[in-house]
Amino acid sequence: MNDKAHKIAYAVFALAVILLGWQVDNQYYLQLMIFIGLNTLLALSLNMLMGYAGQISLGHAAFYGIGAYVTAILTTTYQVAPVLALPAAVGTAMLVAWIVGIPTLRLSGYYLGMGTLGFGMIVHIVLREWSSVTGGASGFVGIPPLEIGLVVFASGKNYFFLVWAVVLLCLIMCRRIIDSRVGRALRSIHDGEKAAAAVGVDTKKLKLQVFVFSAGMAALAGFLYAHLVYFISPGTFSFVASIRIVTMVVIGGMASIWGALLGASLLTLLPEWLHAFSEFEMVVYGLILMGVMIFLPRGLTRGVLDVYERYRKNHDR
């Protein structure tokens, strides 16, 4: 897509957000859409690492958790203003990513997957067992609502607009990175690390950079999550959560920013829709995911585009 197409896409996106926020009053739907927004942030952050740079992470929920817990502890235990807790939450996750990334990113393929998986489990265990600070397995209660200046982001609508504004900003930010010198270098690592080094890309440094960036964005989602629900527990940031983020990226379409949005929407909405199937819910859920992977192995976004292109080609003839 060219520059103009992107601008139109952003405008349509912004319009859709405003319309939805304006028209929808049902608290349940607002909450659901806020969760889609948070999941989009998570999928987008992992997509930068996995879809574009080709580095798998099976422990991404750890950064989501770090973001949530740092702000919870600072704003509740230490009474820090949420606005000030934000840079601390994002910064901590980035610092952890940097420290963990130096040895981990030396690995590749399955080994990197295992390394990040181990990291995610360690963070989950720390959150669960360090009860004096994190509240342990029973969770952390009493997180204050998000206040920025005089505005309190408490009502569903307020928070809806905040989250989706952040999503739009992050979409633009990621798009810009991908289309730049840095993004091209990232994609070159994905296509062939040997060749990337041979044209002068410092692959080690760049992988670390995008890992840190990605962790920061996941922590931002964690921050927003904590101030949305006021109560967090380690279960939300477990291994299963990491896998869910990976699934969103794969289903939505790797190396596509709109794919992140699509994947996050589908995986947030699907369980809600499938309530109708009651005990067969998980079976249907699994079948849908399998179906997508079998028939659209490059994800929904790419898959739909492929079908469309094929249709047009056949039609032109």
Add this chain to the structure above:
Amino acid sequence: MTDNSHLLEIRDIHKAFGGVRALREIDFSLEKGSITGLIGPNGAGKTTLFNVITGVFPADRGEIRFAGQSVTSYAVHERVELGIARTFQNVELFESMTVLENILVGLHTRTRCGMIGSIFKFPRIRREEKQARKRATELLEFVDLADHAPRRSSDLPFGWQRLLEVARAMAAAPRLLLLDEPAAGLNMSETRQLGDLIHQIRDQGITILLVEHDMSLTMSISDKIVVLDQGRKIAEDTPRSVQSDEAVMAAYLGKGKNSGHGR
């Protein structure tokens, strides 16, 4: 001590993989602005030497000097920055990217934009991007691929992919260009075009080292030939003298089984 007329100096390079001694006592220099052909039977150590020169893996012993500076401990990307670029035996393009983008990645070391710069798109960054695209188009024109800029690189026919890879290596503004079997898989007219292109690159002042099995091409364009056999240098001379060198004849013909590579 180094002398000024040599761009690359290879000093007593040794490299072993387990028990296999891939390179032994390799010692030669490349004169600035020259074309040197590196030949030898399969398994002679040509690609290994390329990998040692570009820094893919370190030598066990010996030194690589580039433009009077020791680069032995430098990483691959640092050597590119200094001016050592290469192509691969099996064309290694970035397949998910367009033809133009491949060249733009090639310009990586000649551009500066970082993560923060790309997010905020400062005027400086926009200018740099514009210049990079202009330079990339020039390079595509140089190899006659400008009309195919928006195509996916994997959609190009093989011969064009080779040219694109050469142009991508040229984007790094190298002083030394290493070509690993650039004529492999090309037909005769494509090979002739490639020969012209290599001459044009040399005329821009770029020193060239090439590994090539196409003997007629190698002998016709090289100023000097270095012959490797079983990890050792067995000859270093002008194309004419090398062709009548007894050790070379023995390496290629004497053992019979490798003779098929000469043409």
